Amino acid sequence: MTASPRRRIPEATVARLPLYYRALMETGERQVSTISSERLAELAGVNAAKVRKDLSYLGSYGTRGVGYDVEYLLHEISRELGLTRDWPVAIVGIGNLGRALANYRGFGARGFRVEVLIDADPALVGHRIGDLAVVSIDDLDKVVREHNIAIGILATPASAAQDVADRLVAAGVTSILNFAPAVCSVPDGVSMRKVDLAIELQILSFYQLRRGTAGAASPHEQAG
Amino acid sequence: MTASPRRRIPEATVARLPLYYRALMETGERQVSTISSERLAELAGVNAAKVRKDLSYLGSYGTRGVGYDVEYLLHEISRELGLTRDWPVAIVGIGNLGRALANYRGFGARGFRVEVLIDADPALVGHRIGDLAVVSIDDLDKVVREHNIAIGILATPASAAQDVADRLVAAGVTSILNFAPAVCSVPDGVSMRKVDLAIELQILSFYQLRRGTAGAASPHEQAG
DNA sequence: CACACTTTGAGAACGCGTGCACAAGCTCGG
DNA sequence: CCGAGCTTGTGCACGCGTTCTCAAAGTGTG
Numbered sequence: 001m002t003a004s005p006r007r008r009i010p011e012a013t014v015a016r017l018p019l020y021y022r023a024l025m026e027t028g029e030r031q032v033s034t035i036s037s038e039r040l041a042e043l044a045g046v047n048a049a050k051v052r053k054d055l056s057y058l059g060s061y062g063t064r065g066v067g068y069d070v071e072y073l074l075h076e077i078s079r080e081l082g083l084t085r086d087w088p089v090a091i092v093g094i095g096n097l098g099r100a101l102a103n104y105r106g107f108g109a110r111g112f113r114v115e116v117l118i119d120a121d122p123a124l125v126g127h128r129i130g131d132l133a134v135v136s137i138d139d140l141d142k143v144v145r146e147h148n149i150a151i152g153i154l155a156t157p158a159s160a161a162q163d164v165a166d167r168l169v170a171a172g173v174t175s176i177l178n179f180a181p182a183v184c185s186v187p188d189g190v191s192m193r194k195v196d197l198a199i200e201l202q203i204l205s206f207y208q209l210r211r212g213t214a215g216a217a218s219p220h221e222q223a224g
Numbered sequence: 225m226t227a228s229p230r231r232r233i234p235e236a237t238v239a240r241l242p243l244y245y246r247a248l249m250e251t252g253e254r255q256v257s258t259i260s261s262e263r264l265a266e267l268a269g270v271n272a273a274k275v276r277k278d279l280s281y282l283g284s285y286g287t288r289g290v291g292y293d294v295e296y297l298l299h300e301i302s303r304e305l306g307l308t309r310d311w312p313v314a315i316v317g318i319g320n321l322g323r324a325l326a327n328y329r330g331f332g333a334r335g336f337r338v339e340v341l342i343d344a345d346p347a348l349v350g351h352r353i354g355d356l357a358v359v360s361i362d363d364l365d366k367v368v369r370e371h372n373i374a375i376g377i378l379a380t381p382a383s384a385a386q387d388v389a390d391r392l393v394a395a396g397v398t399s400i401l402n403f404a405p406a407v408c409s410v411p412d413g414v415s416m417r418k419v420d421l422a423i424e425l426q427i428l429s430f431y432q433l434r435r436g437t438a439g440a441a442s443p444h445e446q447a448g
Numbered sequence: 449c450a451c452a453c454t455t456t457g458a459g460a461a462c463g464c465g466t467g468c469a470c471a472a473g474c475t476c477g478g
Numbered sequence: 479c480c481g482a483g484c485t486t487g488t489g490c491a492c493g494c495g496t497t498c499t500c501a502a503a504g505t506g507t508g
Contacts, residue, residue, distance in 0.1 A: 010494075010495070012494080012496090013495090014430050015423075015427055017426070018420075018422070018427065019407070019423070022405065037456070038455085043407065044407060049498075052455090052457065052458090053458080053495090053496085055456095055457095056457055063455085063505095064454080064455050064456040064504045065454050065456080065505050066455070066456090066505075067455065067456085081430050082429040082432060083426065087429060087432070089425070096323070096327045096328055097328065104320055104421065106422045107422060107425065109422075110426060112429075151425065151429070151432065175428040175429070175431065176428075177424050181246065183243070183269035191431045191435075195419060195421070195424060196242075197328065197331070198242070198334055199239075199243070200417050201375065202241070202305050202307065202334060203238055203239055204375055204400075204417060205306040205311060205335075205399070206304065206305050206306060208306060208311070208375065208398060208399045208415065212374075235464095236464085236465060237465090260485065271466085271467075273467050274466070274467075276486060276488085277466085279487095280487055284486085284487070286485075286486050286487080287486075288472070288475095288485050288486040288487080289473070289476095289484045289486075290474065290475070291485065292486090
């Protein structure tokens with residue numbers, strides 16, 4: 001029995017829920033039992049009105065004159081984000097980045113367990129990273145199904161990205177986090193989020209250039 | 225003498241320029257001299273109207289009935305993004321992720337040269353990664369100034385992030401790419417972009433959950 | 449119990465970004 | 479030189495997200 005959201009939750013709000021979650025976790029460890037939208041906003045780096053509107057999409061979990069119960073709100077947000085359950089994750093492409101992601105501790109804490117590492121290079125197959133062995137891409141379908149993987153991380157070179165994405169989808173993966181610097185399309189019903197490091201630097205470069213040449217600084221806050 | 229933009233370029237457009245840049249680079253290698261907005265849209269994964277509107281912010285670089293000159297457009301976009309010059313970059317925090325970023329080839333190609341690696345761990349200082357030696361964080365200010373670093377990459381644990389950001393800013397850095405899972409504030413006139421891997425997975429998890437429980441798939445396209 | 453104070457929840461206005469639709473402008477063939 | 483056929487550039491309408499604002503609803507004190 002999962003939450004029946006009172007209304008559709010806007011995408012911008014969904015993207016901020018993890019920020020609130022993190023802020024509340026840190027607050028909860030300090031034995032604070034209640035928190036105001038203003039304080040939460042400060043911790044999450046947004047403004048208070050946005051916090052209240054975002055939280056109101058989940059339901060009326062606050063108490064006027066008091067604020068929000070930290071424990072309760074934490075529970076509601078993690079339920080909404082699906083953090084109460086475990087998600088087995090596969091990483092495809094065990095290069096520099098793939099290896100770093102495989103060793104990254106931040107995932108496990110939130111219920112994302114990296115269970116499968118896949119690469120196309122025969123020299124890498126069988127090699128152990130942490131306590132996982134790298135599996136050949138020929139076995140992608142089999143391993144992904146065996147581990148019931150719903151979320152895949154794509155860290156291959158750009159040239160292989162679309163092919164691997166297709167294979168993941170064919171094997172039943174419905175969420176992909178794509179680090180490959182390539183446009184990749186997936187069918188309806190599959191989510192894909194893209195993280196491109198070079199693009200982030202290029203965006204910074206754009207604003208850096210403006211600042212350097214024109215005297216007037218154009219401050220720049222990230223949207224998404 | 226840099227470009228005098230006809231109008232202010234919307235942030236959403238700036239974020240897409242690198243996509244067009246990449247698509248044009250790949251097209252240019254195939255000796256194609258001209259490209260329509262429709263084709264460019266397909267390669268960049270957006271729609272044609274958006275491409276035309278985005279490019280029109282840079283100026284009227286297309287020819288009606290023909291399309292855009294690949295070489296010329298490439299030149300204009302790279303000038304706008306500041307890719308015609310080199311940006312020395314420093315990475316602070318040489319853990320799993322920092323090391324992966326230090327070895328990442330995708331940066332150099334676009335003019336971002338990683339010149340400085342910094343870490344707080346004395347055991348790491350002096351250790352070589354590629355052809356760079358890790359420098360102590362005590363020398364941050366000195367090294368950053370010596371190398372004239374304007375762009376810094378923050379790959380430290382969350383607890384150190386704000387402190388390191390402050391030090392980078394004090395040393396003259398005005399653009400920061402932040403991988404640390406922490407809210408970090410910088411003064412006006414400094415740009416900061418955040419990349420949080422755990423948050424990306426949590427967003428995927430949200431939509432994944434909706435798909436699994438409700439029959440109706442809620443397709444999900446990323447905004448920013 | 450009344451009153452001052454705090455804080456939430458939501459209505460309303462505003463601004464930005466997207467996408468449609470079409471006129472303007474270019475090429476090419478006859 | 480003219481007309482058919484493309485493709486760009488942009489005016490316009492629409493929708494989403496943000497922020498301002500304020501009534502509603504709670505707490506605490508005298």
